[in-house]
Amino acid sequence: MLVAAAGLSAQAQSRTAPVSLGVFVGAAFPQGNTATFPDADATMNFNWGFYVNIPLVQTFALTPSAELYKLGKQNATDFDIAFKFIVPLQTWSFYAGFSPGLTAGNEVIDPHVGLLAGAGMNLVSNIDGFAQVKYDFIFDGSENLKVLHVNAGLIFNF
Secondary structure (H helix, E strand, O other), X not given: OHHHHHHHHHXXXXXXXXXXXXXXXXXXXXXXOOOOOOOOOOOOEEXXXXXXXXXXXXXXXXXXXXXXXXXXXXXXXEEEEEEEEEEEOOOEEEEEEEEEEEEEOOXXXXXXXXXXXXXXXXXXXXXXXXXXXXXXXXXXXXXEEEEEEEEEEEEEEO
């Protein structure tokens, strides 16, 4: 019985993808204005960031991340922990999830929640590529600010 349990445990661990680090670049499209971010609805902004992908099982991963961009004239940084539900296929992996977190501006920190979807594929032995879309709702007092993030990047598997 113990041998069978050890075999099942080893089999379950071999199916889980390794912990990985990712970097990405893209664009942020803010929508709306608030008292804290008065010029947020200006234009598209360049964004970049990094994250750690921590797979718990083959179809679910936690992904803490940091993303830097501009909201109007202010710099903004999003700190998230995404809960990603993954559909692994032979060549591609598709995922969807949600990402609660904090948005830090010049002198303010506001909570946000986002919905995300993306796809990734293996490029070479330990490097994957991915593209992702995320839509954040930033809660700034009684007002909300929405930001669409479109990103692409690389994942380094260990």
